[in-house]
Amino acid sequence: MVPKYSQHYRADWEKMADFKEWLQPVENDTSKAYCKYCKCEMIAKLSVLRLHISSAKHRKAIEPMKSQKKINFPKVKKDLNTQKAESSLALFVCEHCAIMAVDHLSELCKYRFVDSKYSDIKLHRTKCTNIIKNVLAPHFIQEIVTDLGDQEYSLLIDESTDILVLKMLGVSIRYFSRSLKKIISTFLGLVEIEDGTAVSIVNGIKGLLAEIKINLKKLIGIGTDNASVMTGTNSGVHALLKNATGNDNLVLVRCVCHSLQLAMSHASAETLPRNVEFLIRETYNWFSHSSNRRLFYKNMFQTINGGSVPLTILQMCNTRWISIEPAVCRILDQWIELKTLFEIARRDEHCYTAEILYNMYNDPQNHLYLLYIRPILQEVQVVNKLFESNDVDPTRLYNDLIGLVESIGRRILNPTARVDILTEDIESYLDPKPYMGYAFETKLLEYNLQPNAANYLRQRFQETLKVVKPSIVEIAQEFRVNAPMIEKLVSQWRNIVHIKWESLTSTVKFWNEVMQYKDAADNNPFAELCEFAMSLISLPHSNADVERVFSQMSLVKTKLRNRLAVRTLNAILYVRFGLKRAGKCCYSYTVPDNVLRSIGTKEYYDSGSQPSTSADVDEDEDLNILFP
Template identity: 50%
Template sequence: MSKKYAQHFRAEWLKDPNYEKWLRRVEGDDTKCVCKYCHCTLSAKRSDIDRHRQTLKHKKAEKPFSTERQGTIPFEKVSSDTHVTEGNVSLFIAEHCSLRVVDHLSELCKVRFADSKGCKDFKLKRTKCSAIVCNVLAPHFSSDLKDDIGDQKFSLLIDESNDITVTKLLGIAIRFYSRSKKKIVVTFLDLVELPDCDSTGICDALKRSLKNNGLELQKLTAIGTDNASVMTGVNSGVYAKLKTEVPHLILIKCVCHSLQLAVSHATAQCLPRNLDFLIKETYNWFSHSAIRQARYKEIFSLINDGQAPLKLIHLSQTRWLSVESAIVRILQQWLELKTHFGMARHGEKCYTAEILYGMFCDKENYAFLVFLKHILGEVQRVNKKFEAEVQDPTKLLSDLLHLIDSMKSKVLIPGKTLKAGS
């Protein structure tokens, strides 16, 4: 007697013209297969499959899927000029505004440029524009970027952020020498979702992005980050972990963030706390009351011959250098604010107005703010130069050194010098 053995499903059957449209394998059981048309299970034997294909039941179930019964869909032919126009508009939308604008913009183009070449069959809405951006433009520019980088060394700028759904994302920009433009360029590389926001999760996301973009980790020469401990931690920061795999890696900390931290720590240790109260509560006094704003506008107009006051500036909790613009605005309106709070303490009988009036009458507070205005003004000037897109690195270094010398001349006693590391 012949020995029976179990036959298994073969992957090449799915490519056979006789089976590819209706035969499917059963996940987890290679001895079975399924007929898509008849919704029945068959044994994975070639003879049984062929026998089923010849049955009346299968032939009847197959007829609705036959290509002979389905007519071809008459798609309208669109000229290449129309494709170019749609691509140009999609590129404009991707660079300058949101996809929602394209519904109105496409109608405007059709009306305004109806007789122009390429606008006769022009039809572009949000769905089509999104498809062009994702499936045509993005792969094109991604491919161009990979070709431009080639096997060169490069640096990365990385930072964490949240989108509108509070999903953690890692933004990655790349800095390299562009052979096509003959200069060093900085451009967007990737935006990666972060399942975990610790140093391990960031490192894994960074490596995954480099792999997807065809870049080698060993070609990475430097990373630029903010001063967060998760990025710059000595023992388990992102830089420390990457350094174990890339020994030549250099860390470039954000100078703007360093200036922010330096100013924040210096003011927290050396300046009176009541100045912070003065700046915050002056803004809060007017922020939720239209009546107070109207009364102050009337006082300001009487003192300044009909002119309207500039709005006071809110003090940011995360960027301490924003206090510079808030201080400047308060100093510009010191007399008017003092007069307003002097009247408000009697009219509203408010304790906060009483305190603020006393602080505006104190000349020491005014002197401190004038001193801070010049100190923070110089720091802000250097900070904005580092934030600029086009700058000469050598000039930035000289500006930074000049700032340190200027601070020394204003803060230190004449004849004193800074010690190394202080």
């Protein structure tokens, strides 16, 4: 007996001339078809459909339809001028001011530019917030995801607290952009975490990558500060991420800027007297809250220097000892004037602080201390800024760091010593009377100190440089690959020297040229080597980008805007960093048409845009705090 099979509805029937006007499928039932003229269901068989056409019921139902003429309306292209204006205003608000300002800004445009084609714009706080969160921010996120593709990348992570003392995890991403042909280091997201434990941080990273749809397995390196929660061997963030990614070769790069800072702090704490830091800090504090003191000092300075205006005494950061460098330079440039100021202040104001500062300025040893540390701080600051920059060649940074260590080390070594500062013990090669710099030696002769005092200073400074040496030398961990790949890389590296390359001054430009090279078969014989090189270049060298994220967070979420929700804060930062990545401003960036069309659609609104009285209020109202 031949088995029977039930017929299912076929969409192809709707294209047939006899059926296309009236045939429709039945929802949730593929065994039936529907006639929209007769408003009835039938079995989904071709023979049944043909019988239905010839039925009296169908002929009677279709008769009125034959006499009606079908009007074909031409497709009208939707005008996106209004959406362009709204998106531009939203970009402006993101980059320059609070969202609440758009209430008046849009009305101003409407009333003052009545003859403009954008005069019908309707943009206020709620709509602007939705454009930022649901249109612009996803657009810039998708740009990163599309540009990254399936490439390997590194993450820069750090934690901080916002104005509401919420613990935030800042995440930046670093990768090679094939479309822009350069290294991109940009903001990826802020994540609110419960505490500062490694588990909480790793969960925050995994949640962020899953939300943005970036493959965690492609992570090849992380850049962190030197905190134990980040670098712990067994339960640190690095160790947990190695387990999460399944990559035992996940590279950990401790921020060199933090290492330099720790080295300088350690060296100063161990060897320099505490009064040096006190002098710098209290000199700034003397002027920080008194306009009268500033005016008096300005008049006195102009009297001494023939009308010249003094530069402001700078503040040193309590957590960054390297920040002392510009403050030291300002104080040394105005040493005589400051000494005179505190001499007058202790006499006229009978101020104990002024008397202490005058005694310190009158002590030649303090002057010599600052003259000694100034050139060292300047050298360290130069290297520190190189590591903070995104425009430097990453392959040359190691040489700059080694040059800094050798430069500082040679100050205390015997000039004839043949020693490798990085690997050998330098104790037996120390110069008994090291040269401390021109400014120091000149002032030392001028002050005519006792020989014991001069030798004491030299010995103390020598100890400072010895402390610096082991703390700042940190070499990135070796980047390992499997044996078969190493053989390919060695072969390609051996052959790459036989090609005449043009871009030899820049590492990134050179590997871009290698990436575009084709042989006679139109293949790239150095493909694996290029991938490996770009992965290495994508490794971080400092955490400066995450610090910039926190700076922007502090500018956006202020005391007046302290109710800004994390999602809105993230959206604003996505737009800001997206504009920076594109090298555009709010007036020059062109939002794609497909993105503009989503403005005003149903998907553009969500439940998060509704007013809320919960703790996580999603508002941007500065004045709610002043006028509740």
